[in-house]
Amino acid sequence: MNRETYEMTLLFDYYGDLLTDKQKELFDLHYNEDLSLSEIAEHLGISRQGVRDGVMRSEDILKEIEQKLGFVKRHMGLKEVLDGLVSDINQIKELNTNYEIHSLLDDLRIKIENLD
Amino acid sequence: MNRETYEMTLLFDYYGDLLTDKQKELFDLHYNEDLSLSEIAEHLGISRQGVRDGVMRSEDILKEIEQKLGFVKRHMGLKEVLDGLVSDINQIKELNTNYEIHSLLDDLRIKIENLD
Numbered sequence: 374m375n376r377e378t379y380e381m382t383l384l385f386d387y388y389g390d391l392l393t394d395k396q397k398e399l400f401d402l403h404y405n406e407d408l409s410l411s412e413i414a415e416h417l418g419i420s421r422q423g424v425r426d427g428v429m430r431s432e433d434i435l436k437e438i439e440q441k442l443g444f445v446k447r448h449m450g451l452k453e454v455l456d457g458l459v460s461d462i463n464q465i466k467e468l469n470t471n472y473e474i475h476s477l478l479d480d481l482r483i484k485i486e487n488l489d
Numbered sequence: 490m491n492r493e494t495y496e497m498t499l500l501f502d503y504y505g506d507l508l509t510d511k512q513k514e515l516f517d518l519h520y521n522e523d524l525s526l527s528e529i530a531e532h533l534g535i536s537r538q539g540v541r542d543g544v545m546r547s548e549d550i551l552k553e554i555e556q557k558l559g560f561v562k563r564h565m566g567l568k569e570v571l572d573g574l575v576s577d578i579n580q581i582k583e584l585n586t587n588y589e590i591h592s593l594l595d596d597l598r599i600k601i602e603n604l605d
Contacts, residue, residue: 390557441506444560451604458600465593469585477581481574488570 378404384435387445391438392431399427458485494520500551503561507554508547515543574601 374382382404389397402413403424410428414421439445462482469475490498498520505513518524518532519540526544530537555561578598585591 388558391554438507442504454600454604458597461593461597461600465590465597468587468590468593471584471586474581474584474590477577477584481577481581484570484574484577488567 381432381435383445384439385431387448388435388438388442392434396427396431396434399424400431403428452489455485455488497548497551499561500555501547503564504551504554504558508550512543512547512550515540516547519544568605571601571604 381400385400385404389400392400398417399413402408402416403410408416410421410424413424417424459482462478462485466475466478469478497516501516501520505516508516514533515529518529519526524532526537526540529540533540575598578594578601582591582594585594
């Protein structure tokens with residue numbers, strides 16, 4: 374998957390529910406099912422240009438929403454911080470010799486890893 | 490601040506940038522500046538009914554976006570889990586006798602408290 378496709382599917386995961394059902398369908402067939410514009414056009418009985426316009430419109434909407442809300446960017450930032458916390462916990466584990474604390478640190482790490 | 494006002498200002502914080510400038514202005518004057526519909530109407534030189542319709546429309550839009558995206562609900566859930574992590578760290582601190590670990594646990598706790 375190239376970078377742009379990855380970014381678009383990410384935006385769709387976050388904000389796809391703000392698209393209309395038709396926009397969602399076109400986007401899903403193109404990006405998630407990896408069908409070409411022509412294949413989608415044939416499948417849905419509409420013109421290739423219509424499919425192309427619909428997909429591009431959805432891309433624009435999703436990008437604009439992220440520009441306004443920024444939840445994808447914020448979430449990526451959160452993930453980085455969480456990775457840092459896991460490193461911190463591993464550092465503490467190396468210093469620690471108490472068995473009970475070792476086990477509690479593991480629980481803590483697992484909770485943080487599952488936070489995403 | 491009553492519960493509904495709190496919920497609306499929260500939704501506005503999250504999704505307000507998806508409203509039009511006019512909707513944002515009405516919403517802000519009513520909920521954040523706490524002006525009455527009549528006061529806003531006079532201030533902007535439009536009818537009270539116009540203000541009321543605009544505010545209600547914005548409320549509906551914000552509620553609908555949350556229903557579709559659910560980021561407010563998700564964020565509240567995250568905050569609860571983070572509070573739990575802080576409790577876990579305090580529990581570990583009580584068991585711990587190592588000074589260096591104590592200090593690292595404090596750093597970890599502060600990072601989690603600032604995560605929000």
